[in-house]
Amino acid sequence: MHTIDITVEVCGMAGDGTIAAGGMLNEAMSRGGFSVLGFDSYPAEIRGFGRCVTRSRFGTEEILALIEVTDVLISLDDEQSRSRVSFLTPEAAVFFDSKPAVYIDEAKSLAAAVKPGTMLFGMPLTDLAVAAAGTPRGRNLTALGGFAAVFGVPRELFHRVIKRKFQPKGEKVVDANVKSFDAGFDYALKVFSDRITAVFAASLEIADEEKVMLSGNQAIGKAALDADLRLYFGYPITPATPIMEYLAKHLPPKGGRVMQMEDEISSIGAVLGSYYAGTRAMTATSGPGFALMTELITHGVMAEIPAVILDAQRGGPSTGLPTKTEQSDLHAAVFGGPGDSSRIVVAPSDVAECYHFTVKSFQWAEKYQTPVIVLTDFFLDNRVENHPMPEADEEDRSNGNIFPDSSQKGAYKRYEATESGISPRSLPGMEGFIFSATGLEHLETGTPDYSPTTHMNMSAKRHRKIQAALVDLPRPVESSDGGELNVGVIGWGSTVGSVREAVRSARRKGLSVGALKISSLFPYHSEVIREFMGRCKHILIPELNYEGQLANLIGHLFSHEVKRLNKVTGTPIPPSEILAEIEAILEADTK
């Protein structure tokens, strides 16, 4: 089996079935045993015009990130695809409609735009589809057929995927689509017989264990269901809306409820209310909505009420770039509240962590009695990865509630300043444990009190508790052989994949480089981070934000200034850029 790493792009107009084709391609390749990472980009405007692109990377090794170049372009609309040719590798393959329904001036055609060396696979997609199924609808599948034949993906893989997808629409639809696919497959086998590379065939291993394609948002939705979420309160906002829509479908049949609120303030308010009464609840939002939650989050901190808040980051500030990815809400998540209002902030870095961190966040919120903020981003929310269906074990799903024991009945102190800072929490309905929660400073009983000692002690208690959470929160993970390193690269969130891939490449080149993934942004494992930094000559922190927000947070742990690689392009940082930066640092060192 040889190593495969191929990036395929499907590009067309909205309406061409671009996104659907990309989805089926991903499914088929997953079933073929490859690691898959895919990401769609939709047009920014609502109205049905504009370019749709799906990019997928398939590999025999674990795929960690998307790269900026494309090996195979499947064009469903040449006008839309022309601007994509600059991203093609020198010997890229391009599939396109050689007889498009609308005549394209030769000079403006895709064929004219590509560089010499590009392999062109022109196919009369529309004609083939119409001939096979009586309608041009399936021409996206015809194109996939051509791709499959040339690259050696067995047609059965696609048949299976097509069946599964169109089954609900009836046998006829399935049949038409299979035929459209086969028309392309057969055409390519025949016409391109001398150019069949069959590159995938050799590495193909029909996976035993069925992997599923899941996006970050789907993983979060499923995690919430598995964690036995009862109530979801939210307000639509890109890119968090799909979580609400997923739960709106799946939660009610399980006896839970999804309530679309009037805004984000009421959403977090209702989450706090439910959790005060002991019931798992969550909300998901993005920057502008997260900003509106600021005040009530600090209330959760002060009154020690759990809450799970997902902030799906997008380009900012303000309304910003609603359909672009960015990691610029870290400052706000960690430092955003007036008053000393530390809360727990974690950031998953891949789809599996989206699932696992979400499941656990309920427990953390309950145990540490504080809002937990889960930071994802547009890229992580929408990219798909293939994994065995994630499952949480009993322990991860169990609740983290700590209740007072009956001996405390009548003399109960809701906010007892224990050593850990965690105080057993009573719930309305429990007899003998009545208290009032408040955002005012208060005595251990909950009674408002503004004396200096009370505020000192209770502030200390609340912060002690947050620091105590470090034992449960995901520790930084190092990828290196240990020991002294010339460059240590620290990543968080969706950028971690690119960091790990860049470091893998650097190490393969024999460079002394290691990576550290930070998942818990607050509190953070300063000792682990400091130890790692202490072994590194240089620290590089690549982030999808302008201000270097993680660098601002942990930079003080390093004895020199950390190096920053800040991008606000709205797109993921490709591993190559991080690698280039690593090399530049090492280069400068040798001068």
Place this chain on the structure above:
Amino acid sequence: MHTIDITVEVCGMAGDGTIAAGGMLNEAMSRGGFSVLGFDSYPAEIRGFGRCVTRSRFGTEEILALIEVTDVLISLDDEQSRSRVSFLTPEAAVFFDSKPAVYIDEAKSLAAAVKPGTMLFGMPLTDLAVAAAGTPRGRNLTALGGFAAVFGVPRELFHRVIKRKFQPKGEKVVDANVKSFDAGFDYALKVFSDRITAVFAASLEIADEEKVMLSGNQAIGKAALDADLRLYFGYPITPATPIMEYLAKHLPPKGGRVMQMEDEISSIGAVLGSYYAGTRAMTATSGPGFALMTELITHGVMAEIPAVILDAQRGGPSTGLPTKTEQSDLHAAVFGGPGDSSRIVVAPSDVAECYHFTVKSFQWAEKYQTPVIVLTDFFLDNRVENHPMPEADEEDRSNGNIFPDSSQKGAYKRYEATESGISPRSLPGMEGFIFSATGLEHLETGTPDYSPTTHMNMSAKRHRKIQAALVDLPRPVESSDGGELNVGVIGWGSTVGSVREAVRSARRKGLSVGALKISSLFPYHSEVIREFMGRCKHILIPELNYEGQLANLIGHLFSHEVKRLNKVTGTPIPPSEILAEIEAILEADTK
């Protein structure tokens, strides 16, 4: 003239005229040429019960801070005053009502509570007042009379103050109060003749130039008027409400308008709207309200609309301690917004700076086209200092608007990415300069655009502009003889006074200690700060917050970990605590 530094406290029940007495005392001492710093504390509850305390420090040298001990206690209610005796200096003087209207059990009396060595001045306050003016109302003045006689403050000083204060209520009232005062004065002269210290008399210099007693909030209100504020939008909240109430009285006669809005979101919204249309506007709030402004502040950042926002900090998080002082909104002010949303944040450290920074903030907001946040705190807002009436010169008051020139007509780019990052701003009503402002990322023209280069360039432009503001923003001020220092103490906001006094004391003790005041919190003068830190062996940052928020912000500029002194007592940090910390650091060093 010998050095005087005396702290006097008036303590009573609400209704005793405690606050009024403190005010008149301050006025009289100011007129006597002393430096005055006073601070009242009111009961937390609305209803008219509870203790009122005014504390004032009078000196021949500039008074920088309040200290924790009291030299003179003037008690108008012994029950309330008893808990204050622990703060008395060993030879403190205590004035009290020797024949209170309500009988106090001897064991519970103030006299029984004080330590031996305390000088007791019992006076039949109620009887004297009734005898002099036919009503006990003036007994607060009778007590002041006793104080004045014993400590050598000429009665004329008080007469003048009394006249000024009660003139509006008519001659009769003035007369009654003067008589009440004199009754105390004469009684003390006679009865305590052997204990007259006349300590103030020697240093007294009736000031030529009339100084005024101003609180931070009054200074801010006056600054806004002097800066020609046109519109104030706000929502009541402690401790910012007095600013709104001050302007509600003074702005309309000048043709401006104060509008009490429905919340803080609409307040900042209306401020942005006015400033978009080119008119000076401001709002003032405290932590919970500031939290609600988060989203619209980021809109101001993105759309480059000026705004002046005063955040009068109080104990937090959440509703917290509404009537206590704290400096814990720094994180939120600097880092509070989702997205890369840097804006200008300044913090005055005394009443004069409250005035001058407020005046300038309008200009900064206009020139740099961004929200400017002025951070004060409960202590700074409510403490009074005596100064010559602050005035701003023409230049400080002039607007900072930069308009496009007529050559740009028709081809105007509102968000031109200039070298400085500042783009000439057109206002509605200007012909040929139409544009739309938006919170979406946009081209130089203002048209929404999400392309990578646009977002990179415009992010850079916005941040360039904020950094450029450093030339105009108040630079850090060092108090030291320069050169190498064993301990550098860095202060901000209302804590600066205590820092400066502690450092002054340390230097008088021959210690190698210096202070640095930081007024511009964002952007900050990193080169100046780094240079100072570079000359210091240790850096100490005392702050009235738990998390060490300034230390978190600038700590990375120091090559070691900075030392923190964090207090959340709701009360100012006394200089003595900072001095003790300095000494502890030096002590540890010599070990």
Place this chain on the structure above:
Amino acid sequence: MKTPGRSLAEKVKGIKESGAFNIRSEHLPTWCPGCGYFGIHQGLNECIQELAVPHHQVVIVSGIGCAGRYPFFCDTYGLHTVHGRALPVATGVKLANPELTVFAVGGDGDGLAIGGGHLPHVARRDINISYLLFDNSIYGLTKGQPSPSTPMGTRSKASPFGTTDRPLNATLLALTYEASFVARLFAGDPRGIASALVEGTMHEGFSIFHIYSTCVTFDKTFKTWNNLKNWVHPLPEGYDPTDRRQAFDEVLSDDYSIGVIYKRP
């Protein structure tokens, strides 16, 4: 002459000492003596006794203000949220555990200004909670600024030249918002409050109690005890609270009739 407030405050004290009003907490409210809120307190107490709900099954959710302090004065579960957010938080509490009897309370500033955006939605969702709006037409806790129900022309420190905004009518708002149970009440009539509360709390769905009260400390001219006593009167004879159109007519023509204004059949 004793104001109704003062007599109430005294009565409350007496009853407190007798131990009869169970949900009263050990500590007497920190409200000013004579404040109208004592009457509301009494009414709610009576209601809870009549309904015989165990205290640990009761949650009082409040915003910020003098009214917002209410949970601290009750021997029930309490949740003192932030300014204006009692209703969404109470929504969460009720949905989390429908067994609980949930009261939301707040002032006119809390409920009609900063929190005014939530009322329409909790009403149209018909969340099964009871909302007591303590309407004294003033911001009590922050010392006397005008509120959304302050009449035009009112002078205060914050409006030295008189207010210029038209006041909102919370009862009319509730009807417009499709609230399914609407009562208008008077703090000087705790019995009336109690019986409306009993009826409204048993009603399945959202019930709002718009309670005219007085701020004896900061309002010397408008909603004084004397004025209110002269102004309020019962709903007309034969009034049918199930008729929404009639309810609108009543509320548009009379600001001071008290009782159950509307109840969705």
Place this chain on the structure above:
Amino acid sequence: MKTPGRSLAEKVKGIKESGAFNIRSEHLPTWCPGCGYFGIHQGLNECIQELAVPHHQVVIVSGIGCAGRYPFFCDTYGLHTVHGRALPVATGVKLANPELTVFAVGGDGDGLAIGGGHLPHVARRDINISYLLFDNSIYGLTKGQPSPSTPMGTRSKASPFGTTDRPLNATLLALTYEASFVARLFAGDPRGIASALVEGTMHEGFSIFHIYSTCVTFDKTFKTWNNLKNWVHPLPEGYDPTDRRQAFDEVLSDDYSIGVIYKRP
């Protein structure tokens, strides 16, 4: 068959090419073809021409949503604020420079959900601006979630089992909030919009235009062009818009009469 929206869109395009509608910007709106908003655009254009206000004296302040995009399509000063805040921001603009003609625009989500707390106050303050509420009973920009004016039982991705909240009636809200000028209009009747806008914009004080519109992309069942066309009709003969009680009666009994509903004399 051409929907009114499609014909409108075509007409608009024609007019655009003729250059007659001056406030239209160079770029055609990015709204979906057939969207009701084209009709509103035409109405506002006609109004501005009739009033002969120079464009640089016009400011259009918007929230977020498809409706919120409106400023970008006009050759006037524009301020695209954040979701729900057009009204307070427009208040600031108008007070800052009363010479300006200020329009606030936004969708039903923007104005009745997240921004619903501001409408009562701008109305009772009688700020002299014109507010166009584009009411398509759906969240267009975020792809089809229910809004506060969506009827009960509506299924969508966000409400697969049907909505359960009662819809709000923006015209009734405006009356309740003491708005001094209230019109109810239909996106399919640009002329009607224009004439109401002219009247309301000349009116001194706050004017609100509640405009029924359609989202052709996400709403296939409720506010479709066909339904709206069948439903809307003029106010009754002899209707007197200066009578607030009559206005309440009209609005409580008929959801679809269009015209100037109320105008404070």
